[in-house]
């Protein structure tokens with residue numbers, strides 16, 4: 001046991017260190033593959049020794065049991081807010097107010113400042129006792145916040161233990177409260193929305209609200225699936241370390257392993273601070289996160305103390321707010337495009353306009369209901385808002401500027417590409433072209449099939465998808481693997497080399513793991529994330545195709561909508577034909593053959609319970625499962641991954657599995673999972 005405990009602790013230390021290298025320093029020292037191995041080992045050891053699981057284990061970053069409500073937390077030191085400045089004059093006024101209050105013998109020339117980006121997320125306070133993360137709270141009203149510890153544990157770059165780096169020259173203080181902002185980077189936000197769009201889900205409005213909503217989930221496993229990140233900007237209090245300035249506080253947080261914004265700056269004078277803010281605002285569009293301003297803080301803690309607080313904002317700090325990124329422009333036309341599921345989405349063609357350094361020409365209008373609600377009309381002058389690099393939004397029309405002859409927008413009744421009548425599902429805002437032969441849909445499906453999220457075929461892309469569909473080379477997604485070399489060579493601009501490269505890319509994609517094949521099928525609501533869940537759970541495409549809705553829904557993260565969509569897709573003969581063509585082309589149909597899990601045994605980490613009479617003796621079945629890295633236990637619990645069912649299955653195991661929603665498989669399916 002001691003050996004196991006030591007190994008577990010060692011693994012946790014290493015994993016935490018690699019998480020820090022990856023998420024905080026952006027400088028990993030091992031490959032994802034090696035990391036996954038360490039993580040899998042820790043997960044296995046903890047599964048075998050549940051009594052050794054501790055809340056600071058990195059495996060807990062996947063979320064804990066849902067809560068019925070958040071506990072309230074009274075902040076030992078209130079979390080104040082900030083006064084705002086809207087231009088440089090406001091800043092100079094602030095300086096004058098400070099000057100009047102300086103202690104005797106101190107002149108304003110001696111006052112130093114720290115400038116920090118003001119990230120648009122939400123403030124949290126993280127408490128560490130003897131280096132262990134014990135509590136995380138939201139700001140709430142500044143006096144009382146909510147205990148969101150379980151959720152904050154899932155944020156990848158929040159250290160669960162400090163110092164994170166075993167070679168750090170600093171040791172953990174007895175008690176420290178680090179404050180900072182939880183946010184979602186623009187890249188992660190866009191990726192999140194891309195995945196939402198892909199799986200037909202609702203788009204998130206902006207990173208800030210999404211971060212706030214994610215952090216206030218009672219079920220932390222939902223938080224774990226959102227790309228939250230943290231930047232520390234303040235030490236609420238600390239026992240066991242002497243820190244005299246804000247600049248030192250930032251360095252200390254960094255040394256302990258907290259992510260600290262690299263764009264912080266120390267300024268000798270207010271003018272220097274302002275110059276920095278202006279330069280930095282110029283680069284606003286390039287920032288990887290959404291910032292709504294900059295915070296200027298008096299550096300010296302004694303001086304901060306002396307200046308004190310007025311109302312609920314300190315006198316020693318001020319927020320310089322960026323002007324809102326809203327502009328007006330002309331809505332030239334409302335157009336539509338056909339997606340791969342046949343969904344028709346409207347978009348706005350705008351008179352090109354510059355917002356925060358980026359020229360915007362067109363932008364999504366989400367859905368027809370939204371257009372009706374805002375009463376957007378072609379020819380309107382509209383307010384367009386853009387925050388950071390996030391997709392610009394048409395906020396509203398300016399009614400005073402509306403042309404007198406304008407008419408309300410009429411949504412289409414027929415597909416703009418194939419002319420088929422559109423379908424308006426009763427319980428959705430989405431509108432569909434349900435003609436499976438619609439060429440626009442096929443192009444999109446092929447485009448998605450070859451895209452980076454799916455089969456990732458280099459050099460294919462939308463242009464070729466359009467061309468090959470138009471030329472009649474492609475009638476379904478599987479035809480990507482049945483292209484005729486000679487026919488391609490006959491096309492204009494298709495030289496030997498180009499065709500060779502394309503075929504090389506197509507050939508290479510055959511080695512893509514099964515979850516990508518599943519993603520690439522383009523089943524509604526099954527994006528990359530759900531595909532991974534299904535692949536993990538079933539191990540084989542055929543097992544997914546054979547699963548009924550109930551079995552699918554038993555998977556955490558799969559609801560009735562997804563389950564219905566999956567069973568519907570696989571039930572269609574035309575889809576079955578596509579699958580057989582893909583299989584014949586040599587694509588990966590089972591998960592264990594993927595490059596990602598190569599070297600790992602097919603049943604690694606899976607627990608089985610056997611019931612009923614199998615075609616082989618039990619002992620033999622057990623040997624097969626264990627040989628493939630799985631485990632066999634005597635009774636069904638929440639940890640059981642599969643109930644292996646033979647003839648005349650025993651009542652109690654069967655009912656228990658039924659109750660827990662444990663997937664059932666037969667001997668044949670097991671053999672497929674093992675795959676030899």
Ligand code: IVH
Nearest residue numbers: 080081082116117118119122123233295314
């Ligand atoms: S300092 C007195 N620093 O802005 C200290 N706040 O309106 C109060 N914020 O609730 C906070 N970046 O959510 C500080 N570098 C930064 C910040 C920052 C973002 C947010 C924070 C706070 C709000 C104040």
